[in-house]
Amino acid sequence: MSLDTQFLCTILIFFLTSSTSLASRSNGNNLTAYEVLEEYDFPVGLLPKGVLSYELNKSTGEFSVYLNGSCTYSIDSYELKYKSKITGVISTDKLKSLSGIKVKVLFLWLSIVEVVKDDDELEFSVGIASADFPVSNFDESPTCGCGFDCETLRRKKNKIKTSMPKMLSAY
Numbered sequence: 001m002s003l004d005t006q007f008l009c010t011i012l013i014f015f016l017t018s019s020t021s022l023a024s025r026s027n028g029n030n031l032t033a034y035e036v037l038e039e040y041d042f043p044v045g046l047l048p049k050g051v052l053s054y055e056l057n058k059s060t061g062e063f064s065v066y067l068n069g070s071c072t073y074s075i076d077s078y079e080l081k082y083k084s085k086i087t088g089v090i091s092t093d094k095l096k097s098l099s100g101i102k103v104k105v106l107f108l109w110l111s112i113v114e115v116v117k118d119d120d121e122l123e124f125s126v127g128i129a130s131a132d133f134p135v136s137n138f139d140e141s142p143t144c145g146c147g148f149d150c151e152t153l154r155r156k157k158n159k160i161k162t163s164m165p166k167m168l169s170a171y
Protein backbone atom coordinates (compact mmCIF):
# COMPACT_ATOMS: atom_id res chain seq x y z
CA MET A 1 0.00 0.00 0.00
CA SER A 2 1.53 3.30 -1.04
CA LEU A 3 1.45 6.29 1.20
CA ASP A 4 -1.13 7.96 -1.01
CA THR A 5 -3.48 5.02 -0.78
CA GLN A 6 -3.07 4.95 2.98
CA PHE A 7 -3.86 8.63 3.15
CA LEU A 8 -6.97 8.20 1.04
CA CYS A 9 -8.10 5.31 3.20
CA THR A 10 -7.70 7.37 6.32
CA ILE A 11 -9.78 10.16 4.81
CA LEU A 12 -12.38 7.69 3.65
CA ILE A 13 -12.64 6.04 7.06
CA PHE A 14 -12.88 9.43 8.67
CA PHE A 15 -15.83 10.38 6.51
CA LEU A 16 -17.51 7.02 6.90
CA THR A 17 -17.33 7.09 10.67
CA SER A 18 -18.37 10.71 10.95
CA SER A 19 -21.39 10.20 8.74
CA THR A 20 -22.36 7.15 10.76
CA SER A 21 -22.31 9.15 13.95
CA LEU A 22 -24.38 11.85 12.27
CA ALA A 23 -26.92 9.26 11.23
CA SER A 24 -27.18 7.76 14.68
CA ARG A 25 -27.49 11.18 16.23
CA SER A 26 -30.68 11.91 14.27
CA ASN A 27 -31.81 8.41 15.13
CA GLY A 28 -32.75 9.29 18.68
CA ASN A 29 -36.07 8.64 20.31
CA ASN A 30 -37.77 11.74 19.09
CA LEU A 31 -37.72 12.02 15.37
CA THR A 32 -39.80 14.55 13.50
CA ALA A 33 -42.94 13.24 11.80
CA TYR A 34 -41.09 13.67 8.49
CA GLU A 35 -38.20 11.53 9.71
CA VAL A 36 -40.65 8.87 10.87
CA LEU A 37 -42.06 8.73 7.34
CA GLU A 38 -38.54 8.16 6.03
CA GLU A 39 -37.96 5.41 8.57
CA TYR A 40 -40.87 3.57 7.02
CA ASP A 41 -39.46 4.19 3.53
CA PHE A 42 -41.90 6.95 2.57
CA PRO A 43 -40.97 10.36 1.14
CA VAL A 44 -41.38 13.39 3.43
CA GLY A 45 -43.74 15.05 0.96
CA LEU A 46 -46.64 12.90 2.07
CA LEU A 47 -47.03 15.39 4.88
CA PRO A 48 -47.39 19.10 4.19
CA LYS A 49 -45.24 21.61 6.03
CA GLY A 50 -46.55 22.64 9.41
CA VAL A 51 -46.72 19.45 11.46
CA LEU A 52 -47.02 20.48 15.10
CA SER A 53 -46.73 17.07 16.74
CA TYR A 54 -47.49 13.41 16.34
CA GLU A 55 -48.02 10.23 18.30
CA LEU A 56 -46.80 6.84 17.16
CA ASN A 57 -47.31 3.46 18.73
CA LYS A 58 -44.22 1.68 17.51
CA SER A 59 -45.58 -1.79 18.17
CA THR A 60 -48.84 -1.39 16.26
CA GLY A 61 -47.87 1.42 13.87
CA GLU A 62 -50.93 3.42 14.89
CA PHE A 63 -50.28 7.12 14.58
CA SER A 64 -51.87 10.55 14.83
CA VAL A 65 -50.37 13.63 13.21
CA TYR A 66 -51.41 17.13 14.18
CA LEU A 67 -51.14 19.97 11.67
CA ASN A 68 -51.43 23.64 12.34
CA GLY A 69 -54.98 23.84 11.00
CA SER A 70 -56.42 22.13 7.97
CA CYS A 71 -54.52 22.26 4.76
CA THR A 72 -55.44 22.29 1.08
CA TYR A 73 -53.20 22.20 -1.95
CA SER A 74 -53.09 20.83 -5.48
CA ILE A 75 -50.88 18.31 -7.15
CA ASP A 76 -51.37 18.64 -10.84
CA SER A 77 -55.10 18.21 -11.44
CA TYR A 78 -55.81 16.83 -7.98
CA GLU A 79 -56.85 18.90 -5.02
CA LEU A 80 -55.88 17.45 -1.65
CA LYS A 81 -57.28 18.36 1.73
CA TYR A 82 -55.69 17.45 5.07
CA LYS A 83 -57.57 17.82 8.32
CA SER A 84 -55.67 19.17 11.30
CA LYS A 85 -55.62 15.63 12.71
CA ILE A 86 -54.60 12.68 10.55
CA THR A 87 -54.66 9.13 11.82
CA GLY A 88 -53.74 5.75 10.40
CA VAL A 89 -51.49 2.75 10.70
CA ILE A 90 -47.98 2.85 9.30
CA SER A 91 -45.67 0.02 8.34
CA THR A 92 -42.81 -0.17 5.87
CA ASP A 93 -44.11 0.94 2.46
CA LYS A 94 -47.73 0.90 3.61
CA LEU A 95 -50.11 3.38 5.20
CA LYS A 96 -53.54 2.00 5.94
CA SER A 97 -56.79 2.88 7.73
CA LEU A 98 -56.03 6.50 6.96
CA SER A 99 -58.39 9.18 8.02
CA GLY A 100 -58.14 12.92 7.55
CA ILE A 101 -56.86 13.11 3.97
CA LYS A 102 -59.21 13.70 1.05
CA VAL A 103 -58.76 14.09 -2.67
CA LYS A 104 -61.18 15.87 -4.98
CA VAL A 105 -62.15 13.78 -7.97
CA LEU A 106 -64.48 15.55 -10.36
CA PHE A 107 -66.84 17.15 -7.86
CA LEU A 108 -66.48 14.59 -5.06
CA TRP A 109 -64.20 14.66 -2.03
CA LEU A 110 -63.04 11.09 -1.44
CA SER A 111 -61.07 9.85 1.54
CA ILE A 112 -57.65 8.43 0.82
CA VAL A 113 -57.67 5.27 2.90
CA GLU A 114 -54.42 3.66 1.86
CA VAL A 115 -51.04 4.61 0.41
CA VAL A 116 -48.72 1.87 -0.78
CA LYS A 117 -45.18 2.42 -2.00
CA ASP A 118 -44.14 0.13 -4.80
CA ASP A 119 -40.61 0.88 -5.97
CA ASP A 120 -40.70 4.43 -7.26
CA GLU A 121 -44.47 4.70 -7.37
CA LEU A 122 -46.91 5.71 -4.67
CA GLU A 123 -50.37 4.25 -5.03
CA PHE A 124 -53.11 6.30 -3.41
CA SER A 125 -56.28 4.35 -2.85
CA VAL A 126 -59.72 5.77 -2.17
CA GLY A 127 -61.20 2.31 -1.76
CA ILE A 128 -62.92 1.89 -5.11
CA ALA A 129 -60.17 3.40 -7.20
CA SER A 130 -56.53 4.28 -7.01
CA ALA A 131 -54.00 6.51 -8.69
CA ASP A 132 -50.25 6.12 -8.99
CA PHE A 133 -47.85 9.00 -8.56
CA PRO A 134 -44.06 8.93 -8.95
CA VAL A 135 -42.37 9.02 -5.54
CA SER A 136 -40.17 11.86 -6.82
CA ASN A 137 -43.23 14.15 -6.72
CA PHE A 138 -43.04 13.91 -2.94
CA ASP A 139 -39.36 14.67 -2.34
CA GLU A 140 -40.35 17.87 -0.57
CA SER A 141 -43.25 18.71 1.69
CA PRO A 142 -45.90 20.83 0.00
CA THR A 143 -46.92 24.11 1.57
CA CYS A 144 -50.55 24.49 2.57
CA GLY A 145 -52.39 26.75 0.16
CA CYS A 146 -49.95 26.81 -2.69
CA GLY A 147 -48.64 23.24 -2.59
CA PHE A 148 -45.53 22.73 -4.66
CA ASP A 149 -45.94 25.88 -6.70
CA CYS A 150 -45.02 28.52 -4.11
CA GLU A 151 -41.25 28.82 -3.82
CA THR A 152 -39.92 26.63 -6.57
CA LEU A 153 -42.34 27.61 -9.25
CA ARG A 154 -40.11 27.17 -12.29
CA ARG A 155 -38.40 23.95 -11.27
CA LYS A 156 -41.43 22.15 -9.88
CA LYS A 157 -43.75 23.14 -12.67
CA ASN A 158 -41.66 21.28 -15.20
CA LYS A 159 -41.24 18.33 -12.90
CA ILE A 160 -44.93 17.92 -12.24
CA LYS A 161 -45.83 18.35 -15.89
CA THR A 162 -43.49 15.61 -17.02
CA SER A 163 -44.62 13.22 -14.33
CA MET A 164 -48.35 13.57 -14.68
CA PRO A 165 -50.05 10.65 -12.96
CA LYS A 166 -52.43 8.27 -14.63
CA MET A 167 -56.00 9.33 -14.15
CA LEU A 168 -58.06 7.51 -11.57
CA SER A 169 -59.04 4.51 -13.60
CA ALA A 170 -62.55 4.04 -12.26
CA TYR A 171 -63.62 7.50 -13.33
Ligand SMILES: *[C@@H]1O[C@H](CO)[C@@H](O)[C@H](O)[C@H]1NC(C)=O
Nearest residue numbers: 028029030031032033053054
Ligand atom coordinates in the same frame (compact mmCIF):
# COMPACT_ATOMS: atom_id res chain seq x y z
C1 LIG B 1 -36.97 15.45 22.18
O1 LIG B 1 -37.04 14.84 23.46
C2 LIG B 1 -36.74 15.72 24.51
C3 LIG B 1 -36.73 14.94 25.82
O2 LIG B 1 -37.74 13.95 25.83
C4 LIG B 1 -37.78 16.85 24.54
O3 LIG B 1 -37.50 17.75 25.57
C5 LIG B 1 -37.77 17.57 23.20
O4 LIG B 1 -38.77 18.52 23.16
C6 LIG B 1 -37.97 16.58 22.06
N1 LIG B 1 -37.81 17.26 20.78
C7 LIG B 1 -38.71 17.14 19.82
C8 LIG B 1 -38.39 17.86 18.56
O5 LIG B 1 -39.74 16.51 19.94
Ligand SMILES: *[C@@H]1O[C@H](CO)[C@@H](O)[C@H](O)[C@H]1NC(C)=O
Nearest residue numbers: 055056057058059060061062
Ligand atom coordinates in the same frame (compact mmCIF):
# COMPACT_ATOMS: atom_id res chain seq x y z
C1 LIG C 1 -49.62 0.31 21.56
O1 LIG C 1 -50.77 -0.44 21.26
C2 LIG C 1 -50.91 -1.62 22.04
C3 LIG C 1 -52.10 -2.39 21.51
O2 LIG C 1 -53.24 -1.57 21.35
C4 LIG C 1 -51.07 -1.22 23.49
O3 LIG C 1 -51.17 -2.36 24.29
C5 LIG C 1 -49.85 -0.41 23.92
O4 LIG C 1 -50.03 0.07 25.22
C6 LIG C 1 -49.65 0.77 22.98
N1 LIG C 1 -48.43 1.44 23.32
C7 LIG C 1 -48.34 2.75 23.43
C8 LIG C 1 -47.00 3.29 23.75
O5 LIG C 1 -49.32 3.47 23.31
Ligand SMILES: *[C@@H]1O[C@H](CO)[C@@H](O)[C@H](O)[C@H]1NC(C)=O
Nearest residue numbers: 049050051052053067068069
Ligand atom coordinates in the same frame (compact mmCIF):
# COMPACT_ATOMS: atom_id res chain seq x y z
C1 LIG D 1 -50.14 28.27 13.13
O1 LIG D 1 -50.83 29.03 12.17
C2 LIG D 1 -51.07 30.36 12.59
C3 LIG D 1 -51.95 31.03 11.56
O2 LIG D 1 -51.63 30.65 10.24
C4 LIG D 1 -49.73 31.05 12.76
O3 LIG D 1 -49.94 32.38 13.17
C5 LIG D 1 -48.93 30.31 13.80
O4 LIG D 1 -47.64 30.88 13.91
C6 LIG D 1 -48.78 28.85 13.42
N1 LIG D 1 -48.15 28.13 14.51
C7 LIG D 1 -47.11 27.33 14.35
C8 LIG D 1 -46.58 26.68 15.58
O5 LIG D 1 -46.60 27.12 13.25
